[in-house]
Amino acid sequence: MTELLDSLLRGAAVTARFSRDATLQGMLDFEAALAAAEADAGLIPVAAVAPIAAAARASALDWAALRDDAARAGNLAIPLVKQLTARVAAIDADAARFVHWGATSQDAIDTGLILQVRGALDDLGADLDGLIVQLTAQVRQHRATVMVGRTWLQHALPITFGLKLAGTLDALLRARDDLARWRDPVLCVQFGGAAGTLASLGTQGPAVAAALARHLGLADAATPWHGQRDRIVRVGSWAASLTGSLGKFARDTAMLTQTEVGEVAEASGPGRGGSSTMPHKRNPVGCAAILAAAARTPQLAATLFSAMQQDHERGLGTWHAEWETLPELLMLCGGALAAARTLVEDWTVDTARMRTNLDITHGLIMAEAVTMALGETMGRLEAHRRVEVLCREAVAQRRHLLDVLREDDGISSVLSPETLARLTEPQHYLGAAETFVSRVLALADAATSSSQLRRKSP
Structure with a gap:
């Protein structure tokens, strides 16, 4: 059923990061990089690296067998390593002896997940930047568009549409700053062996971990983090918070599209926003998709927080609870971002109706x-x-x-x-609205400038 709803509820790019093959490939990339790192340290023959890398292709695995075997093994890594070893043996029997050397299942699963998360954060960051650019343009365009400010769903005081949008833009800029602050430290390799000591590698464990991180382009963790799940929670809570901000934006927008208000309208067209029975309907389907995501993400984030209570050096069930939860959080966030971008790109803002609504209460x-x-x-x-x-x-x-x-x-x-x-003229009672808008636009301009500089850097 989830595949039927992917295009409505989940972002296409982010969803692809957590496909069946992408999940398997993340673990296989860990195994290939591990072999290279251990060869660098002289722990396994250099000749074993190429056969392992050649066999580490998700498309060549029997995923149905992995699915069935995982139910008995308790995780995907155990049957995956068995299949990988058999494939390497078909290429080079001697190299097969060194598959998964000194590692544990959680090393492969966690590091594979981090590789998937890295790609997902790239996608989310790009969409977030794109939405920031779109909203910045809308704030500029409507900085002087006077409208009703509403508190407790009632008319309150005049504001500007630019100020309303600037509140969302400011929240998105904070989300962008937060991502930049924690992204690299969180994206780190997991490598601790059976109990987090790498005892099977003797004194070479830390050197192999550092080399593994280099091969994968990840940070090298100070310690293995099998039982410390704050990194997972950091990613999930950021996605939930961003989705919540988008939900606030969608809620406001949806209420502005109500027939009695009519200040904003989502794009219309064949098959978009219609009703199965009422030909006249122009439903806010983009807002609905965002709000659906925002309704689900708090509970998913709560699952990650509750799963932090891992048992000793390896969690029993709590670790397993993360496997589907974090990807779903990121996919829903991706869907909300994609829907928000489409919404802003194609919406209609009725400034005349905004002015009319200001006069509904007759002063x-x-x-x-x-x-x-x-x-x-x-x-x-x-x-x-x-x-x-x-x-x-x-x-x-x-x-x-x-x-x-x-x-x-x-x-x-x-x-x-x-x-x-x-x-009694609304445009004369806007207080510091223009000042607040200018502040947010300055922050947006600085953020856009810095991102352009980074893209131009080698």
Whole structure:
């Protein structure tokens, strides 16, 4: 069933990183690199390296047999090493003696997973950068687009659409910074042998581990981390947090697409956002995909946190709980990012409807502005009391707040008609919105500039 929903719920690029063959290839890449590292250290013959590398191809393995054998063995690495050894023996019987030399199953599985995670983070980082560029352009375009700010799902005060988008952009920039901060230390080789001492390699264990890390392009961990799962949690919690930020963005966007609001619309077209029975529907399907991911990721992240309580030097069941959980987290995050990029690229922003919605309450949205101006003369509490009474009167009489204010002698004696007219215009009560937008745009510009510099570096 999951394959049927991949294109809707999971990112294509990230999902490919955790395919059946990719999972097997990650472990096989570990085995090939291990042979090379041990040959570097003089622990196995150099002649054994090429046959092992040649046999380490996922496409040549009997995956159905691996699946069945894993149920009896307790993990995939044990039957994989057996199949790999047989394939190497068919090429070079002597080389087959050195397959998986000094390693344990968790070394192959964890390091293989880290290799998959590295690729997934590359994909997620690229999509995150792309979404940041898209949102930066939208923030610039709408920095002066006035709209209703809503609290408790009710009209509150005027804001700008640029400010609303800048909040999401700021969160994405933090996610990008977080990824850059922990990515390299987390992507490290796992190599500890049976109990984390590499005793089977004598005094050469640390040298082999360092060489293994070099061959795989990973960091060399200070200690084997069979029982210490904070790295796995770091990756998963980052993906869950990013997906949650995207979920907030999707929730807001979906509510802006409601018929009664109509300020934003997702792209429409044949087969997109339609209904099986109502021809007129234009459903926010991109928002739905993001929100589905955001609803699932907290529980998946919680599974990783609960699995940190590993038993002694090798976890019983807790380690196993990570195998499907972390890939699913990353795939859902990839799907949410992909859906967000498509959403922003193709959406319609109705600025005229935003302006119309500002006037729905007939000026009530500007009551705070009037209160603050009055408060300078009569004090805030008294000003609040008077304006609140007049707001109720405006609602009861179905009149514009400005008209009611002008007729009140206590207020008209303090504020001129011209001042009242200005105070009840939304574009004149945006506070520091432009300052906040400018700050986020400066951060986005700096991030974009630094990423371009890195891409140009050798």
